[in-house]
Amino acid sequence: MSKGHATAWAQLPVSLNQLCLATVLRCGQSFRWKASGPDEWSCGFSDRIISLRQSPTHLHYRATFPSPPPKSAKDDTAEIVKDYFNLSIDLAALYEKWSLADPNFKKKAGEFKGVRMLRQDPWECLIGFICSSNNNISRIGQMVDKLCATYGTPLGTITHTSTNPLSPSSPSSENKTPPTEVAYYSFPTIEALTTPDVEETLKKLGFGYRAKYIYKTACMVHKDRPKGFLNTLRDEKDYKEAHAELIQFMGVGPKVADCVCLMSLDKMGAVPVDTHVWQIATRDYKFGKGKHRSLTPVVYEAVGDLFRELWGDAAGWAHSVLFTADLRTFSDRLENTKTTTTTTVKSKTKVKVEVKEEEEDEKIKLEDVKVEEVEGEEVKTIEKRVRKRGANGEVKAEVVVKTEEVTERRTRRRRG
DNA sequence: TATCGACCTCA
DNA sequence: GAGGTCGAT
Numbered sequence: 335m336s337k338g339h340a341t342a343w344a345q346l347p348v349s350l351n352q353l354c355l356a357t358v359l360r361c362g363q364s365f366r367w368k369a370s371g372p373d374e375w376s377c378g379f380s381d382r383i384i385s386l387r388q389s390p391t392h393l394h395y396r397a398t399f400p401s402p403p404p405k406s407a408k409d410d411t412a413e414i415v416k417d418y419f420n421l422s423i424d425l426a427a428l429y430e431k432w433s434l435a436d437p438n439f440k441k442k443a444g445e446f447k448g449v450r451m452l453r454q455d456p457w458e459c460l461i462g463f464i465c466s467s468n469n470n471i472s473r474i475g476q477m478v479d480k481l482c483a484t485y486g487t488p489l490g491t492i493t494h495t496s497t498n499p500l501s502p503s504s505p506s507s508e509n510k511t512p513p514t515e516v517a518y519y520s521f522p523t524i525e526a527l528t529t530p531d532v533e534e535t536l537k538k539l540g541f542g543y544r545a546k547y548i549y550k551t552a553c554m555v556h557k558d559r560p561k562g563f564l565n566t567l568r569d570e571k572d573y574k575e576a577h578a579e580l581i582q583f584m585g586v587g588p589k590v591a592d593c594v595c596l597m598s599l600d601k602m603g604a605v606p607v608d609t610h611v612w613q614i615a616t617r618d619y620k621f622g623k624g625k626h627r628s629l630t631p632v633v634y635e636a637v638g639d640l641f642r643e644l645w646g647d648a649a650g651w652a653h654s655v656l657f658t659a660d661l662r663t664f665s666d667r668l669e670n671t672k673t674t675t676t677t678t679v680k681s682k683t684k685v686k687v688e689v690k691e692e693e694e695d696e697k698i699k700l701e702d703v704k705v706e707e708v709e710g711e712e713v714k715t716i717e718k719r720v721r722k723r724g725a726n727g728e729v730k731a732e733v734v735v736k737t738e739e740v741t742e743r744r745t746r747r748r749r750g
Numbered sequence: 751t752a753t754c755g756a757c758c759t760c761a
Numbered sequence: 762g763a764g765g766t767c768g769a770t
Contacts, residue, residue, distance in 0.1 A: 543757045543766090585766065
């Protein structure tokens with residue numbers, strides 16, 4: 335039982351190929367779903383808590399309202415759920431298409447069915463991903479919880495029953511944790527995050543430098559944009575336009591903007607390139623063939639283009655499948671097929687090779703990388719030009735620094 | 751255009 | 762050091 339007014343459980347026909355709840359709700363799209371039971375998930379929406387369960391053939395849902403709804407009101411929770419999970423899109427058909435176009439996708443997809451993009455509220459999505467920089471899913475979740483508890487509206491409580499999978503062998507006794515009442519809140523409105531105290535409060539709550547970003551962005555959206563601005567990016571702007579609008583906000587770079595485009599603005603081709611995706615591109619798709627030492631804006635876009643060419647219009651959706659497969663949380667699923675390649679830098683030697691007096695030779699690249707590979711050992715020679723400057727900033731000399739990096743690669747198969 | 755240090759906290 | 766961004770150079 336929970337405080338509040340819960341509707342009866344209802345269901346929607348949804349196969350596991352179309353949606354895998356346990357994966358989709360934990361793969362870093364939304365940070366607000368809580369496990370409220372062994373196979374139950376709950377999340378606060380604007381005026382109600384929605385709880386979900388899944389069987390092989392159905393998605394079960396129910397709503398818990400803070401106060402009894404008028405008898406006349408008909409429950410629109412089904413509509414909310416269909417919309418939130420983008421259920422009008424046939425995911426299985428997309429998997430077919432991607433598998434045909436890409437053997438690597440096909441290989442990974444078997445263990446990761448039903449990974450679809452949510453269709454979240456753009457404002458919540460924006461703030462959630464501003465929190466995501468230099469951060470991990472679990473802490474982002476904790477931060478968003480605090481944000482909601484502090485600036486959101488209470489929606490009631492849900493009784494959480496044991497989610498501890500530890501001892502299914504003795505269901506009768508010991509290891510059961512007692513049920514607890516957990517409070518749920520709505521996500522704060524835009525306006526709620528524009529009060530002058532917000533930055534300081536969030537700092538105290540452990541948001542770090544993101545506190546300022548959130549406050550500033552809230553102010554920008556609220557004061558400098560027309561009402562409903564973020565939602566208009568869905569229909570009135572295409573992907574590029576929406577992306578350009580989003581990176582105007584404080585704390586929003588290309589990656590965060592792509593997350594918002596993909597997960598809340600119906601831009602299925604948006605591919606957020608974070609360090610994971612960058613790894614996937616270089617490791618599994620040989621992107622750049624060892625060039626590119628950092629993820630500059632140009633390289634960022636090139637990675638997205640690579641995947642868009644490979645997977646087509648809904649590349650962002652496809653990317654999410656491989657991204658999820660790469661997450662530590664789910665790494666056990668690939669145990670049987672996986673080969674892991676670990677690379678360790680064995681040695682690194684820097685040698686200053688020559689000193690040039692004030693030479694302006696545009697032909698020398700600022701950085702030149704040569705790679706040789708011998709029996710699992712990779713020797714990279716990096717030539718980097720470093721300018722020594724005097725007190726006035728004038729170039730006094732240029733030093734070419736050669737770095738030899740010896741990398742050892744070990745590939746091993748885990749039990750299979 | 752690309753690179754670099756700083757930024758908050760927690761692991 | 763992390764599932765990034767900002768501001769300066």
